Amino acid sequence: MMLGQVVAIASMNIRSIPQRLWMSLSTVVAVGLVVAVLLAFLAMGNGFRQAQTSAGATDIAIMVRDGAQSEINSAVTRDQADLVAEAPGIARQDGHALVSAELYVIVDGVSRSTGLRANLPLRGLPLAGVALRHNVRIAEGRLFQAGTNEIVVGRSVTREFAGFELGKTLRLGQSVWTIVGIFEDGGTVRESELWGDVGVVQSVFKRANFFQTIRARLESPAALPALKAYVDADPRLKLVVETEAQYFAEQAKQSSDLIQKLGWPLAIIMAIGALAGALNTMYSSVASRGTEIATLRAIGFGRVPTFAGTLAEALALAVVGGIVGIVAATLLFQGYTASTLSANFTQVVFTFKVTPALCVSALLLALVVGVIGGVFPAIRAARQPIAGMLGDQ
Amino acid sequence: MNQALLVAKNLGRRKLRTTLMLVAIFIAFFLYGALECFNRAFHAGESAAAADRLVTVNRINFTMPLPVNYAGRLRQVDGVKDVTFQSWFGGYFQDQRQPLLMFAVDPQNYLAVYPSIRMAPEQRRAWIANRAAIAVGATTAAKYHWKAGDRVPISSNIYVRKDGARAWEFDIAAVFSDPDDTARENIVLMNHDYFDESVTFGRDQVNMIIFSTVSSKRNDEIAKAVDALFANSEAETTTDTAAAFNRAFIRQVGDIALIITLVIATAFAAILMIVGNTLVMSVRERTREIGVLKTLGFSGSTILAQILAESLLLALVGAVLGLAAASGAAVALGKLLSGFGSTMHMTTGVFLGGIGWAVLLGLVTGAIPAWSGMRLQIATALGRR
Amino acid sequence: MADDPFSFQLRQVSKRFVKGKETITIFDGLDLDIPAGDFVAIMGPSGSGKTTLLNLLGGIDHVTSGQIVFDGRRVDALTENQLSAWRAANVGFIFQFYNLMPVLTAAQNVELPLLLTKLGRRDRRKNVATALELVGLSDRAGHYPREMSGGQQQRVAIARAIVSDPQVLLCDEPTGDLDRTTADEVLGILQLLNGKHGKTIVVVTHDPEVTRYTKRTLHLNKGVFVERTALA
Numbered sequence A: 001m002m003l004g005q006v007v008a009i010a011s012m013n014i015r016s017i018p019q020r021l022w023m024s025l026s027t028v029v030a031v032g033l034v035v036a037v038l039l040a041f042l043a044m045g046n047g048f049r050q051a052q053t054s055a056g057a058t059d060i061a062i063m064v065r066d067g068a069q070s071e072i073n074s075a076v077t078r079d080q081a082d083l084v085a086e087a088p089g090i091a092r093q094d095g096h097a098l099v100s101a102e103l104y105v106i107v108d109g110v111s112r113s114t115g116l117r118a119n120l121p122l123r124g125l126p127l128a129g130v131a132l133r134h135n136v137r138i139a140e141g142r143l144f145q146a147g148t149n150e151i152v153v154g155r156s157v158t159r160e161f162a163g164f165e166l167g168k169t170l171r172l173g174q175s176v177w178t179i180v181g182i183f184e185d186g187g188t189v190r191e192s193e194l195w196g197d198v199g200v201v202q203s204v205f206k207r208a209n210f211f212q213t214i215r216a217r218l219e220s221p222a223a224l225p226a227l228k229a230y231v232d233a234d235p236r237l238k239l240v241v242e243t244e245a246q247y248f249a250e251q252a253k254q255s256s257d258l259i260q261k262l263g264w265p266l267a268i269i270m271a272i273g274a275l276a277g278a279l280n281t282m283y284s285s286v287a288s289r290g291t292e293i294a295t296l297r298a299i300g301f302g303r304v305p306t307f308a309g310t311l312a313e314a315l316a317l318a319v320v321g322g323i324v325g326i327v328a329a330t331l332l333f334q335g336y337t338a339s340t341l342s343a344n345f346t347q348v349v350f351t352f353k354v355t356p357a358l359c360v361s362a363l364l365l366a367l368v369v370g371v372i373g374g375v376f377p378a379i380r381a382a383r384q385p386i387a388g389m390l391g392d393q
Numbered sequence B: 001m002n003q004a005l006l007v008a009k010n011l012g013r014r015k016l017r018t019t020l021m022l023v024a025i026f027i028a029f030f031l032y033g034a035l036e037c038f039n040r041a042f043h044a045g046e047s048a049a050a051a052d053r054l055v056t057v058n059r060i061n062f063t064m065p066l067p068v069n070y071a072g073r074l075r076q077v078d079g080v081k082d083v084t085f086q087s088w089f090g091g092y093f094q095d096q097r098q099p100l101l102m103f104a105v106d107p108q109n110y111l112a113v114y115p116s117i118r119m120a121p122e123q124r125r126a127w128i129a130n131r132a133a134i135a136v137g138a139t140t141a142a143k144y145h146w147k148a149g150d151r152v153p154i155s156s157n158i159y160v161r162k163d164g165a166r167a168w169e170f171d172i173a174a175v176f177s178d179p180d181d182t183a184r185e186n187i188v189l190m191n192h193d194y195f196d197e198s199v200t201f202g203r204d205q206v207n208m209i210i211f212s213t214v215s216s217k218r219n220d221e222i223a224k225a226v227d228a229l230f231a232n233s234e235a236e237t238t239t240d241t242a243a244a245f246n247r248a249f250i251r252q253v254g255d256i257a258l259i260i261t262l263v264i265a266t267a268f269a270a271i272l273m274i275v276g277n278t279l280v281m282s283v284r285e286r287t288r289e290i291g292v293l294k295t296l297g298f299s300g301s302t303i304l305a306q307i308l309a310e311s312l313l314l315a316l317v318g319a320v321l322g323l324a325a326a327s328g329a330a331v332a333l334g335k336l337l338s339g340f341g342s343t344m345h346m347t348t349g350v351f352l353g354g355i356g357w358a359v360l361l362g363l364v365t366g367a368i369p370a371w372s373g374m375r376l377q378i379a380t381a382l383g384r385r
Numbered sequence C: 001m002a003d004d005p006f007s008f009q010l011r012q013v014s015k016r017f018v019k020g021k022e023t024i025t026i027f028d029g030l031d032l033d034i035p036a037g038d039f040v041a042i043m044g045p046s047g048s049g050k051t052t053l054l055n056l057l058g059g060i061d062h063v064t065s066g067q068i069v070f071d072g073r074r075v076d077a078l079t080e081n082q083l084s085a086w087r088a089a090n091v092g093f094i095f096q097f098y099n100l101m102p103v104l105t106a107a108q109n110v111e112l113p114l115l116l117t118k119l120g121r122r123d124r125r126k127n128v129a130t131a132l133e134l135v136g137l138s139d140r141a142g143h144y145p146r147e148m149s150g151g152q153q154q155r156v157a158i159a160r161a162i163v164s165d166p167q168v169l170l171c172d173e174p175t176g177d178l179d180r181t182t183a184d185e186v187l188g189i190l191q192l193l194n195g196k197h198g199k200t201i202v203v204v205t206h207d208p209e210v211t212r213y214t215k216r217t218l219h220l221n222k223g224v225f226v227e228r229t230a231l232a
Helices: A002-015 A017-053 A078-085 A127-131 A155-160 A198-204 A221-233 A244-288 A290-299 A303-333 A356-383 B003-011 B015-042 B044-048 B069-075 B107-113 B121-129 B138-144 B182-186 B192-198 B216-230 B242-253 B256-285 B287-296 B300-336 B348-375 B378-383 C050-057 C080-090 C106-116 C121-134 C150-162 C180-195 C208-212
Strands: A060-065 A099-111 A117-125 A137-141 A150-154 A169-172 A175-184 A194-197 A213-217 A239-243 A337-341 A347-351 B053-058 B080-088 B101-105 B133-137 B151-156 B167-176 B187-191 B208-213 B237-241 C008-019 C022-034 C039-043 C065-070 C091-094 C168-172 C200-204 C216-221 C224-229
Touching: A002 A017, A002 A303, A002 C106, A017 A244, A017 A303, A017 A337, A017 A347, A017 A356, A017 B256, A060 A221, A060 A244, A078 A099, A078 A213, A099 A127, A099 A198, A117 A127, A117 A198, A117 A347, A117 B242, A150 A155, A155 A175, A155 A337, A155 A347, A194 A198, A221 A239, A239 A244, A244 A290, A244 A303, A244 A356, A244 B015, A244 B256, A290 A303, A290 C080, A290 C091, A290 C106, A303 A356, A303 C080, A337 B242, B003 B300, B015 B044, B015 B256, B015 B300, B015 B348, B044 B242, B053 B216, B053 B242, B069 B080, B069 B208, B069 B216, B080 B107, B080 B192, B101 B107, B101 B192, B107 B121, B107 B187, B107 B208, B121 B133, B121 B167, B133 B138, B133 B182, B138 B167, B138 B182, B182 B187, B187 B192, B208 B216, B216 B237, B237 B242, B256 B287, B256 B300, B256 B348, B287 B300, B287 B378, B300 B348, C008 C050, C022 C050, C022 C224, C039 C050, C039 C180, C039 C208, C050 C168, C050 C200, C080 C091, C091 C150, C106 C121, C106 C150, C121 C150, C150 C180, C168 C180, C180 C200, C180 C208
Parallel strands: A117 A194, A150 A175, B101 B187, B133 B167, C039 C200, C039 C216, C091 C168, C168 C200
Antiparallel strands: A060 A213, A060 A239, A099 A117, A099 A213, A137 A175, A150 A194, A169 A175, A337 A347, B053 B208, B053 B237, B080 B101, B080 B208, B133 B187, B151 B167, C008 C022, C008 C065, C216 C224
16 A cells, blocks of 8 residues: 555656756756766776787686896897796697797887878787687688788777778888788777787898797696696796786776776776756645645655655656666767777777676666665655645745 | 845755865866966977077987087088087986986086076086086086086996996086076086096097087078088988977887877867756756746846856866876976976966866867756756656 | 533634734634534634634644644644544635646646545545546546636635535635626525535635525624524
């Protein structure tokens, strides 16, 4: 019976919203904007993180010099690479260890959106290294041939930077290179790279016998400790050994943490402003419906349903605002491509990714605004004296 | 009793409602102030760069090295004044994840190219004389509680010492400030000779050559001459003004300015609706009173002015409070985000900009209620319940 | 008379309130009996306390001191929740400006008090139809208040007031906003409710024509009954 009262009053409250259309709309818009901004930041952080973490495999080990925080700072010699090839835990094919010693240099590209120069990674790797990236496929053209000035570029590079189309030639270092293929990797950070034969890259950039990372396929994810033990035991190998998954997760964590740390406080501050608006709307709703509330109380409706009815109105406005914000953010940002500087100092291209989980977080913020914005006016409505409020105002 | 008092009393009519509007306005201007200060600090490097300073880097990318002898050859180019160079050291103190902005430079020339750096004369001498000495910017020194005379161990993310030790031991010879470019007070400078003799690789190489010109009008011509000098050499160069270089670098992080503008715009859009609607409602409640005022003889334009004064007062009070809070937040944020240091503070530009927006906000939110108040017919006003 | 059921008995009722620095006394030590089935008009100048008296009877205002007894129960001692329930079961209100919910149709407005009962939907619909028929507005069931005249709205309000069959109807200036003909129609309905259905009706009014319908009239002036006219 109580529920019936609550439902009756709540539906009356909600149906009377058109009488206070503009005020109610301002609350819906304010909450919607807050939700949209929050979702934009969350989607940005999520997309950036996903571009990096989805790249990591659990059965590929990556090794960089101890102390280097990222590939760009690392330095590994050929001798070290050869030693690693003997290690236990590494998968072998036809007697050869599946190991790839790679070099990572930074070259310039011109960003399509800004027209300014930006850093792009040119990775020198052996052909065997390509096989260590499970999801890579050549979408157009073909892979580079060993020993030549041929390179393949990731799909994200062609999208965000000018001049990297199939067949184009570029001058990098002292040499001219030809783009013979475009590869795709599910939108991960790998698609923001250029790949060439490691030997050629080394000689053009005068880095003979110099590498920065060693990648190796593990017999299984469980084989990592064996490899690690081998490396730790050898004083010539001052390397950090991790799975790709771990490595990328760490890289991603820092920057997506930062975006989260920016997004939430910003959204909460804006939510306080929206809350002020919501309280305003609800207090004026209670005031303008004073006679109505008093009449219901005179009829015999209790205080709790009166309270619940006003709270329901506030929640309804907040939920509608939240949904509007979610729809707007999704339409505006979902799939939007952007790029930013990674820990490796190069551009990482990523897309904004709105997910249901993020939408729920954003909606929760809207609900909090609705609850706080409704509770106090609802208490006032319930406590309102009946006598004196029954005449026309 | 005068008209101004009437305006103020009208605002005080429903204190809760006025307070809520002030909160909304406060939030919007707080965000404006804090974000704009951040925006300026973030882009400070672009404007602080002196007009006559140019930067030469490897044409492939600025992370590629240039031979150190390029500095000497560059000095021969007509129009070049002082030349210095720097290499990124990748240093950190105790925590690997908190890198220092640390460069290896040639001390004497560096100070010539950056004349705005303030260093006590005896500290300056000490730094130049002692190879193992470093000069630390005031902000970084304050962060780690360093002072001249301390000895600190700093390690590198990139380089390894010849003797196998992890850390370099440095004497802090000088703590300097740079009033023209406070971002520079974050950096740490070591001696390039010391760097060269202690690393296992990367010797005789520099990341960047920085030089000043005799006249900023000749920048273009001199830049082209420098690049022509090194065309077809082992490392080709590209030369640009320091400002342009900084701008391109900052832009790589993202279009921060755009993001900030969008966020501020949404905040303002929200409060515009909230405050505007509330004012319309509040004036409508006063319909009968406005009618009475008009019978007494107040003209329509007086009513218009009164209502606009009300919305302006509201906007300005909220804005001033919000900007004041933003000022405090900016300083606190500056301390939190290393690398910004004292560039994070409220500037007159941001403050005046905020006041300007407040006036606009007041006028826009007050426009409709003021207009309808002015046009109100007395009979209708008195008849409405 | 004291033994009649459903009577109101007011004993030494005082109502005072503080306004700024002054204490204003509406009643001081008022006594009143309203027997079951009474149809009484309370008249008096503005500020005499008539509406306050009505509010006290209905439990929507509280006495400063004294007792209000209804059917042997002390209304003044009930808690808010108990008062709500008591009102729902025993009292119907009728106001000068109808106080209908603008977002509800006539039928929905009339149905409101029934939501406080345990009746199912079909029973509720039946009671609503009965009430609307009694006031002669069955054909207006689906109309909104803004689509009806003042008299029609007031009849809907009466239907709402009687739909859960309360014993008491409390009316505050029910004809204040109506023209003569419509007012007489409304008063006729009230008389029917009292005569045929036995409801106790208290009407606060300025309208002297009301006394032609009521059984007795009380005149209130500054919180004191000055004249009592018995049934004619």
